[in-house]
Amino acid sequence: xxxxxxxxxxxxxxxxxxxxxxxxxxxxxxxxxxxxxxxxxxxxxxxxxxxxxxxxxxxxxxxxxxxxxxxxxxxxxxxxxxxxxxxxxxxxxxxxxxxxxxxxxxxxxxxxxxxxxxxxxxxxxxxxxxxxxxxxxxxxxxxxxxxxxxxxxxxxxxxxxxxxxxxxxxxxxxxxxxxxxxxxxxxxxxxxxxxxxxxxxxxxxxxxxxxxxxxxxxxxxxxxxxxxxxxxxxxxxxxxxxxxxxxxxxxxxxxxxxxxxxxxxxxxxxxxxxxxxxxxxxxxxxxxxxxxxxxxxxxxxxxxxxxxxxxxxxxxxxxxxxxxxxxxxxxxxxxxxxxxxxxxxxxxxxxxxxxxxxxxxxxxxxxxxxxxxxxxxxxxxxxxxxxxxxxxxxxxxxxxxxxxxxxxxxxxxxxxxxxxxxxxxxxxxxxxxxxxxxxxxxxxxxxxxxxxxxxxxxxxxxxxxxxxxxxxxxxxxxxxxxxxxxxxxxxxxxxxxxxxxxxxxxxxxxxxxxxxxx
Numbered sequence: 001x002x003x004x005x006x007x008x009x010x011x012x013x014x015x016x017x018x019x020x021x022x023x024x025x026x027x028x029x030x031x032x033x034x035x036x037x038x039x040x041x042x043x044x045x046x047x048x049x050x051x052x053x054x055x056x057x058x059x060x061x062x063x064x065x066x067x068x069x070x071x072x073x074x075x076x077x078x079x080x081x082x083x084x085x086x087x088x089x090x091x092x093x094x095x096x097x098x099x100x101x102x103x104x105x106x107x108x109x110x111x112x113x114x115x116x117x118x119x120x121x122x123x124x125x126x127x128x129x130x131x132x133x134x135x136x137x138x139x140x141x142x143x144x145x146x147x148x149x150x151x152x153x154x155x156x157x158x159x160x161x162x163x164x165x166x167x168x169x170x171x172x173x174x175x176x177x178x179x180x181x182x183x184x185x186x187x188x189x190x191x192x193x194x195x196x197x198x199x200x201x202x203x204x205x206x207x208x209x210x211x212x213x214x215x216x217x218x219x220x221x222x223x224x225x226x227x228x229x230x231x232x233x234x235x236x237x238x239x240x241x242x243x244x245x246x247x248x249x250x251x252x253x254x255x256x257x258x259x260x261x262x263x264x265x266x267x268x269x270x271x272x273x274x275x276x277x278x279x280x281x282x283x284x285x286x287x288x289x290x291x292x293x294x295x296x297x298x299x300x301x302x303x304x305x306x307x308x309x310x311x312x313x314x315x316x317x318x319x320x321x322x323x324x325x326x327x328x329x330x331x332x333x334x335x336x337x338x339x340x341x342x343x344x345x346x347x348x349x350x351x352x353x354x355x356x357x358x359x360x361x362x363x364x365x366x367x368x369x370x371x372x373x374x375x376x377x378x379x380x381x382x383x384x385x386x387x388x389x390x391x392x393x394x395x396x397x398x399x400x401x402x403x404x405x406x407x408x409x410x411x412x413x414x415x416x417x418x419x420x421x422x423x424x425x426x427x428x429x430x431x432x433x434x435x436x437x438x439x440x441x442x443x444x445x446x447x448x449x450x451x452x453x454x455x456x457x458x459x460x461x462x463x464x465x466x467x468x469x470x471x472x473x474x475x476x477x478x479x480x481x482x483x484x485x486x487x488x489x490x491x492x493x494x495x496x497x498x499x500x501x502x503x504x505x506x507x508x509x510x511x512x513x514x515x516x517x518x
Contacts, residue, residue: 004102008028008035008110011309013305016102028105047073055189056073057069089138089139092137099202101153105123107311108314113314115190119190122157131164131175141413143336143422147196153195154195157184159172163175197313201338201427204425205301205305205338209301214498214504215438216295216352221467222470226362228452228464229453236285239254242254248299251292265463317330334422339427349431350400353434353438360389363451372455375455375481388491391444391491402433406423406424407427440495442498447490466510478494
């Protein structure tokens, strides 16, 4: 497994992607423990003052005015976790749970949460032994933190509930014992520090961000293949057009299209006097403007998510004013920034699919593409890509509904104490289904564009070197569609190429300036 050295508050998007993509072990820099110890001593000093401090010696939410005696503080924290473990739905996947736990360690280890070093070590032990707490996906409104799902994470540290190890369900108590780890007893403030944060929402939205990065890149390559299949023009990608407008994403996408198409014999066959078309439809011509705007949104979301991944978002926070420790109650647990990031990612993912669906529609329309109707020989007897396009259209429209902003919704909770919430958890969670929808649309376009390239190759015309690699990778999985056959397996095979980002490795250097957030 990959070993990552974690500097609290200094996680990079590259490290977060590693945590998402593969099993990791985490080592916390030794210097972090000093800040953790200082923060814990501050909590103990606050308790010694015998004054009420929210979350330390009081109840929670509307019960914040209820003072808890010192001899019940450990019970208070344990009861908090047990009573808040009320999630429902399918469990979150291993890679998302890893992200959650790594970001929680980064937050707690910054010395503002008042926890003991034993708590951080407990969480590190669970990560490093690949123990995955069973966290239900539903049950958070994105403020006051992701309380219910983070409580399920914390259950595992207590030796309660269920976990997964190498895909096998075990009791948390058994899994800790097998790994040589001990259940932890929570001290004052610690339960609240563990569950009062935005790590669930952030992890789910990071998943959508990573998928959106791969989708915008893959759709650009497939969109270039469609340009060649439809004998589209590369004139709209002239750099002077895009410099005149100035948007980073538009400039980069246009440059990439030029580079991907360069050297195509198909393009050369209809340049100059050999092409009587004045303008291509928008789904070909305006790819830099639309996909570039999507890229800019993805970058904007990435910047927000990187900040949030490194944030301290529990409550209250512990500070030292002239060596006088204070616990200040605020609202960093409110995940509105994450909800906004998820909503703009939803817009980008939806639009990537929308443009791709339009290119499928163009390719199957012989009056626009010049290719055989529905991209098949002997049309009529064969239906070709007719209903594959219907599937693409259905998914594109489904994504339009999903793209409605989740952040504009709110519902009061905790007897109106928590009267405005972000809905960031759902906002991030729905991105996964949207990304799968868009991946399927792009897969159908890939099949259609490759079919168009096949027809041109039958006339002795070849595509560019870059696009030939894209075409070849598809044809290694899916054969030319010479007549009607059971089509769903072809779409699924192409979808896996899209989801696994297998069509973009050969031109990584062409997009080295695309993503800015790191």
